[in-house]
Amino acid sequence: MKKLNLLFIVSKSRIRKDGKAPLFCRLTYLEKRKQFSTGLFINPKNWNNSLQECEPPNNDNNYINSQLNLIKNQINQVFLYLQINNSEFTVDDIYTKFKGNTPKKEFGVLEVYELFNIRILKLIGRDLQKVTYKKYIESFVHLKSFIKAYYKANDIKLKDLKLNFLNEYEYFLKTQKGLEQSTINKAIQRFRKVIQFALEQEYIDKNPFIGYKAKRLQKEVIYLSDDELKSLENYDFSQTRLQQVKDLFVFCCYTGLAFKEMSNLKPEHIVNGFDGNKWIKMNREKTSKPLMIPLLPKALDMINKYQNEEILLPVISNQRFNSYLKEIADIVGLKKNLTHHIARKTFASTVLLFNDVPMEIVSELLGHSKLSTTQDYYAKIVNKKVSEQMSRLSLKITSKNEFNDKG
Incomplete structure (x- = not known):
């Protein structure tokens, strides 16, 4: 059985002018100590440490001894209570309960x-x-x-x-x-x-993981280039299932919708925007946050092609959708492993960023909660765009200098 040790100690280093020193109580439990003042003062010469009491018997010493016995009895009662009602507790819990407070529960x-x-x-x-x-x-x-x-x-x-x-x-x-x-x-x-x-919830006082940094992961963003997207758009499949999946994929290339958002798109999600054009207005499946996306002509064509009274686009499972995309890639000659998510990446990259749409707007249209999320994913694409612009600028400057030299 785990034992509680209680010891009264005279602090001889703190003797007052009247020759008396404070008396402390030290609790030791599970090799941890808690020391506190009893509020009593005695003459160190009157303290019998082995008996843990004041001598000789007189009114002052008898009062101090009775107070010490009272403290000892109260602490033992607290210790017994905690043993019965708690599977685990600390020396601080014993002291807290002794002072009349409820020990704070330690959560796992x-x-x-x-x-x-x-x-x-x-x-x-x-x-x-x-x-x-x-x-x-x-x-x-x-x-x-x-x-x-x-x-x-x-x-x-x-x-x-x-x-x-x-x-x-x-x-x-x-x-x-x-x-x-x-x-x-x-x-x-x-x-x-x-x-x-x-x-x-105040189950702990401070964050133990302050300073931790997750390992940054630079994943290559796979998307369709403008030429690849055009070749896919212009290909007509004889099989209805492949044609529909191609159309759905292209639709997401121009809207950036996640698979469930595409599958759940209904007539009430198409609204007239402030600019007089058609917009998609719905809540994101992942976060339930509002999402507003302008309908580009290519996306609007797909809605006009398939829309019905309940669901605007053909319904298909995610597994079959991605399976058919592999067939489509082989037939069209695309060397990339097509998945629905690539449509979302294509929307952000080829459709938006390569057409000079600012990063903060791309982030908004993708429904990212933080701009940094978009920046982390598409930094290389932005760098490529910058490189292209600088190459054009370099050619422009070179041509201008050559013209001036000839002049």
Whole structure:
């Protein structure tokens, strides 16, 4: 059984002018100490340390001894109470309870993660999509596996988290789970949101992960060039299923809609904008945030071609959509592994950025919550555009100089 040691100590280094010194109480539990003042003062010569009492018997010494017994009894009662009602507690909890306050509950990492998941579950259909919730559950399972493997425990206390935790967790996900860096970054990002929740609820006092920086991942953005997009647009397929998928893909190349947004597009999502043109107005499937996209002529052609009373575009599963895109790429002669997401990248790159649409507008049309997200993805494309502009400028300057030299 875990034992509590209680010791009264005379602070001889703090003797007052009247010759008396303060009496302290020191609690030791689980090799941790907590020392506090009893508010009593005695003559150090009257203190019997082995008996833990004042001598000789007189009114003053008897009063002090009775107060010390009262403190000792109260602390022992607190200790017994905490043993019965708490599976784990600290020496600070004993002192807090002795002073009449309720000890602050120490939450476990996985315990808080579960509380967070319960909280966001209620947001599905409002501010959160079910697929996002499932990602948090998946990340929770990974974290649980890590704690079991690394700490040999079912959970660890929030207060025990250190900066190194994320480094070891990242290493575990890479070596034991075989995850790619982008997936690892997402899992850690979700966990840090749980920690932010713990801070807001005051389950911990400070963020243990201040200073942590996720490994930056520079992924090449795959998109169709202007020539590739034109060759796809101009190709007519004899098979209806391939023609429809091609049309849907082209539609997303000119709108940037995610697959579910494209699939759920209804007549009420097409509105007249402030400029008198047609716009798509809907909420993003991923974040539920409002999305406004002007309908470019190519996209409007597809709506006019397929629209009906309920769903504007043909309905197809994501799996079949991407499967048919591979057939389409082979037939047209595109050397890229076509997926629906490439249409979104093509919209941002070939349709917008290469036509001098500012980055902040691209970010808005893509529905990114932060401009930095767009910048991180499309920085190389912007650099390519700058390079092209500088090459044109260089030719222009060279031609001008040659003309002047001839003159």
